[in-house]
Amino acid sequence: MLSGAREACNTLPRFDDSEGRQMTDDAHKRWARNSKTMGNHMFSRTSTKSRRGQSATAKEILWQAILLIAIAGLVGGALWNASGSLAEQGVASGFGFLGHTAGFDVSQSLIPFSAVSTYGRAFLVGLLNTVEVTVIAIPLATILGFIIGISRRSSNWLLNRVAAAYVEVFRNTPLLLQLLFWYNAVLAALPAKALESLHLGNIIYLNRRGLALPQPVVQDFGGAWLLVAAAIAGLFILTARLAPLWRARTGHFFPHRSANLLILFSLPMAFCLAIYLTTGRSPILFNIPVMGRFSVDGGWQLLPELVALLIGLIFYTASSIAEVVRSGLAAVPKGQYEAARSLHLPPGKIMREVILPQAIRVIIPPLTNQYLNLLKNSSLAVAIGYPDLVQIFAGTVLNQTGQAVEIVFMTMAVYLTISLLTALGMNVYNRRIATVEN
Amino acid sequence: MKVRIYSAALAALTMAITPNWGSAHESSTLAKVRARGELICGVGTGLAGFALPDSDGNWQGLDTDYCRALAAAAIGDARKVKFVPLTAKDRFAAIQAGQVDVLARTTTWTLSRDTANGLDFRAVDFYDGQGFLVRADSGLTSAAELDGASICLTQGSTAELNTSDYFRAKGMKYKPVTFATSSETVKAYESGRCDSYSNDSSALYGERRRMAEPDKHVVLPEIVSREPLAIGVLQGDSQWSDLTAWLHFALLIAEDNGITRDNVETYLTSENPEIRRLLGVEGNVGELLGVNKDWALRAIRAVGNYGEMYDRNLGSGSPLKIPRGLNALWSKGGLQYAPPLR
Numbered sequence: 187m188l189s190g191a192r193e194a195c196n197t198l199p200r201f202d203d204s205e206g207r208q209m210t211d212d213a214h215k216r217w218a219r220n221s222k223t224m225g226n227h228m229f230s231r232t233s234t235k236s237r238r239g240q241s242a243t244a245k246e247i248l249w250q251a252i253l254l255i256a257i258a259g260l261v262g263g264a265l266w267n268a269s270g271s272l273a274e275q276g277v278a279s280g281f282g283f284l285g286h287t288a289g290f291d292v293s294q295s296l297i298p299f300s301a302v303s304t305y306g307r308a309f310l311v312g313l314l315n316t317v318e319v320t321v322i323a324i325p326l327a328t329i330l331g332f333i334i335g336i337s338r339r340s341s342n343w344l345l346n347r348v349a350a351a352y353v354e355v356f357r358n359t360p361l362l363l364q365l366l367f368w369y370n371a372v373l374a375a376l377p378a379k380a381l382e383s384l385h386l387g388n389i390i391y392l393n394r395r396g397l398a399l400p401q402p403v404v405q406d407f408g409g410a411w412l413l414v415a416a417a418i419a420g421l422f423i424l425t426a427r428l429a430p431l432w433r434a435r436t437g438h439f440f441p442h443r444s445a446n447l448l449i450l451f452s453l454p455m456a457f458c459l460a461i462y463l464t465t466g467r468s469p470i471l472f473n474i475p476v477m478g479r480f481s482v483d484g485g486w487q488l489l490p491e492l493v494a495l496l497i498g499l500i501f502y503t504a505s506s507i508a509e510v511v512r513s514g515l516a517a518v519p520k521g522q523y524e525a526a527r528s529l530h531l532p533p534g535k536i537m538r539e540v541i542l543p544q545a546i547r548v549i550i551p552p553l554t555n556q557y558l559n560l561l562k563n564s565s566l567a568v569a570i571g572y573p574d575l576v577q578i579f580a581g582t583v584l585n586q587t588g589q590a591v592e593i594v595f596m597t598m599a600v601y602l603t604i605s606l607l608t609a610l611g612m613n614v615y616n617r618r619i620a621t622v623e624n
Numbered sequence: 625m626k627v628r629i630y631s632a633a634l635a636a637l638t639m640a641i642t643p644n645w646g647s648a649h650e651s652s653t654l655a656k657v658r659a660r661g662e663l664i665c666g667v668g669t670g671l672a673g674f675a676l677p678d679s680d681g682n683w684q685g686l687d688t689d690y691c692r693a694l695a696a697a698a699i700g701d702a703r704k705v706k707f708v709p710l711t712a713k714d715r716f717a718a719i720q721a722g723q724v725d726v727l728a729r730t731t732t733w734t735l736s737r738d739t740a741n742g743l744d745f746r747a748v749d750f751y752d753g754q755g756f757l758v759r760a761d762s763g764l765t766s767a768a769e770l771d772g773a774s775i776c777l778t779q780g781s782t783a784e785l786n787t788s789d790y791f792r793a794k795g796m797k798y799k800p801v802t803f804a805t806s807s808e809t810v811k812a813y814e815s816g817r818c819d820s821y822s823n824d825s826s827a828l829y830g831e832r833r834r835m836a837e838p839d840k841h842v843v844l845p846e847i848v849s850r851e852p853l854a855i856g857v858l859q860g861d862s863q864w865s866d867l868t869a870w871l872h873f874a875l876l877i878a879e880d881n882g883i884t885r886d887n888v889e890t891y892l893t894s895e896n897p898e899i900r901r902l903l904g905v906e907g908n909v910g911e912l913l914g915v916n917k918d919w920a921l922r923a924i925r926a927v928g929n930y931g932e933m934y935d936r937n938l939g940s941g942s943p944l945k946i947p948r949g950l951n952a953l954w955s956k957g958g959l960q961y962a963p964p965l966r
Contacts, residue, residue: 275859277720277742290784291800301788370815378816394816395774480773480819481799490817491801568779571803571812577779581713581804585780588741590717 268591283587284309290582292573294489305583312578313600319492319564319574320604323499324557330500331507331556336537338512349508356505362566364502369494369570380481389474391482394490398475401486405469407461414457421449491572495564503560510556514549515541547620554612558605565601575600653725653857653864654698654914662704665691666724669709669805672830673938673946674730674750683707686937687728690749690855690872693923694726697871697915702926711805713780716741719858726868727856730824732782737856745854746869749930750938751950751959753847754786755825757832760842762819767846771796776818778802778809783823786849806831820844824851829944867913873962874920877902878929880953880962885928888921901965909965930960 272279284306291301296314299307337349356364376394377383383393391398404411429440461469475485518541526536567574568581575597584593657663667675667687675685688707696702710718710729719727720742730752731737733745756775758764767790777784779802791798801818803809810831813821821828825843832838855872857865878884881899883891891899901907904917913919927933934951935941952958 272720272742275720275742277859278740283740290788291798293800293802301792370811373817374815478772483772568804569808571801571808573802577802577804581779582784582802585713585716586736586785588716588720588737590720 272591278587278589279592281592283589283592286587288583288586290586292578293571294492294573305587308583309575309579309596312573312575315573315578316561316564316567316575316600317604319495319499319567319572320561323496323503323560323564326496327500327503327507327556327560328553330504332511334504334508335511335515338508339515353505353508356501357509361498361502361563362569365494365498365566365570368497369490373490373494380477383482389485391475393482395481396490397488397493398482398484399486399488400475401473401484403471403473405467405471407469410457410461414454418449418453421453422446425449489572491567491570494570495567495572495574498566499560499563502563503556506556506559507553510549510552511545513552514545517548518544543619547616550612550616550619554609554616557608557612561604561608562601652914653861654867657698657725661699662706663691663695663698663726664706664708664724665694666710666715666718666727666729667691667707668729669711669807671730671806671827672833673826673942673944674830675707675709675728684937686749686933687730689927689933689937690728691726693875693927694728694868694871696922696926697874697919698867700916700918700922702922711780712778713804716743719743719856722858725857725864729856730827730853731856732824733852733854733856734782742859743856744859744865745852745856746865747855747872748852748959749855749872750826750853752824752826752851752853754783754822754849754851755828755847756844757813757821757823757828757841758819758844760840764820764844767844767848768794768796770798770820772798773819774799774801774817776801776803776809776813776821778806778823779804781823782849782851787822790848810835824853826938826944826946829946833943863914867915870913870965871920871923872930873965874902874923875927875930875933876953876960876962877965878920878924879931880955883924883929884932885924885926888924892921898965907966 269279285304287301288303288305288308289301290308292299292308292311294315295311296318297307297311299311334349334352337345338353340346340349373394376392378394380391380393380395383391385391389400425440425442425445429442432438432440458469461467473485475482475487477483522540522544523536526540531540564574565576568577571577580593580597584590587593665688667683667685670676671685673685674687675683678684688705691705691707692702695705708718708724710724710727715727715729715731716737718724727743728749730750731745732752733748737743738745756767756770764770770791771794775787775798777787777800784800784802787798787800801812803812806823806827809823810821812818814835821831823831825847828843832841832843835841855868857868877898878888881891881896881902883899883902888903892903892905894900894903894905897906899905901909903921904910904919908917910917910919916922928936931953934948938944938946939948948956948958950959952960954961
């Protein structure tokens, strides 16, 4: 399937080959072109084969059409039957409930939500909370997983063993237990009363109710921030353009990364300073948490449920990602290490520039699976009271409305959609980095 | 939890694949239960006084006793009950999909449950109200002082909605922390995650007893809602809902007449016409309900009258010691009232 798609793509570059001249100087591109031409041979061969089997194709299409009709009939029949049963039992059906008032509150929401909001909005709140957890957990689990996976291939005995122990412990215990451990055991060690909270200079508080941090509130200066963002983007483009010229002039690589970091941090800082000096107002104010009657109020409140869920998901998924990375590294032929070492490349560079780029092709497909697992596992949030989609929508809303069929359908559709989008993104990336070979 | 969404999904699936042609009319729930020889009863996942397995694994509680009485009335044998523990959020899907015959699961009778959820409630076996449990050392004496507090709640309970209503009506703020099961909710409250745990007050007493230090927690005096906990059956099967209602009434009438589990045999020779009709000595009450004429006799033999059930599970004979209050008989100033059995 995959090679077929690649061959289809290769019909296009063929025209480039006959006209294009700028490729010829670069060895890498020459190699790529060769492989493309070989791909074209393959393509013409397969096309003759498919022409020969034309009658078989028509038959196949017929069978697939029959299968499709059968499945559609089955699904349609089930839906028709379900709506019939529901109507007979007098159970409400349809999606009208989404516009009704919810009447309950949630502990954490990225968009404004109160008891007078609708069930439809509660759905959005749950969806965003699920997305929030996934979006934070995936990069962190990936970083941790790569560090541990690479450590497992390390020649340092201690590092290697610690990484192995980590993987065995986290991969071989149920995630639900790990979540309960983080939520109950770790939380129980923190002070229960707000007044006894661990604090840092009375601006950061940590207790059993979670972590309260000062919340930066960016002040509005009539689009001035947009100008800063535009300036940063402009400078990024400029450095990208300048880099080849720099290399041609000096013979050295342009320090891309450092330059961009410098731009990213210095520009907003300079802007803030300028605003402060000219207007006397601070461009960013902080909402500092204060001691309330029952708990620490205000500021940026990080619920213990969210923290426990993130830690649990990150640590658990990282152990699987570590195994994926390890197997990916093992798939790179030993000769590659040896060749790189014989060139006197430093170990860090061997890993970053020789081994990982080759390993990543093996790593990406199973890594995608781990991302999807993380997304689906985030539904265990319900066990520790984090208001994700399953907790709010397939939990509270389902119970208040009793419309199980619609709600379970919507919840499943959400997970399916996010999963498919994640897989799509990863496949596009995979195709981009895949070796072009026949 | 995953298990829960699976069971909800399963219920939805069952609903989609179970053929619906004429099922409700041709085979009533009573006929199904009698043919099966077993009553499948949806109960709570473990709440002292209502449904909680004892150290021998036998379910004890007002709700489970009601199920036994119903099995005795419908099948003739109080032991022919299968208890299915359901979480607050799974219960409606379970009864809608026909996984359980009856829901005796501290379920508050509300308008939307009576209509949109497709249930019928005829018998209120416990009149309850929502309260707040707080730590004794918090210095709180009234629910009106809870402005800004974190409150632990069980997901899918009426408590979730009542709390929201109460705080909205009073113009106060609160932070909800909700969990799927009551044991998770209570554990979070006990660990100090919340300032208060809110639920039906009977449940607060029951849960407090199971805490490590029951004396360190107090129930605030305010009752912020009406919670008639009723027996739920699927809408549209009046024969079955009649039986669930009249069984409850029969147990009330038994209490009013002083008929208990131990002395019920002596009443078989009673001259009182209502007692004679109740115990099936005369009249055709059983036939009207579609069961044997000794239906009430068997139920009383199995679990006793309503007062006995109450005392054993919730009242003076139990560790909970909840006063009868609203659950006293009509003749004693309570709300438990039975229409005439004739």
